[in-house]
Amino acid sequence: MKPRRTGVREAKARLSKLLRDVQRGQEWVITERGNPVARLSPISGRSLSLAERIRRLENTGLVEPLHHEVRTLPPPLPLKEGLAQKWLQEDRGA
16 A cells, blocks of 8 residues: 655644554655655554565665565585584584
């Protein structure tokens, strides 16, 4: 949901309506003389999925969307028991 904008005077006059909107997930940007000064947003962000929280950050311009496809890593190589630990100890001079 894209944030909606309202001036300070109108926000004061319609605060109850704005709060109901926020409870439904709507975000409001409060402006003073056309300049954003505050954001009224839900505090229940923990119940949103990670993808939804990232999308909201992208919509507000706080982060940029990913411009390329994420590659998946190949599965790890199977190693004998303790071999990785042995290599780490050798590498660290232990």
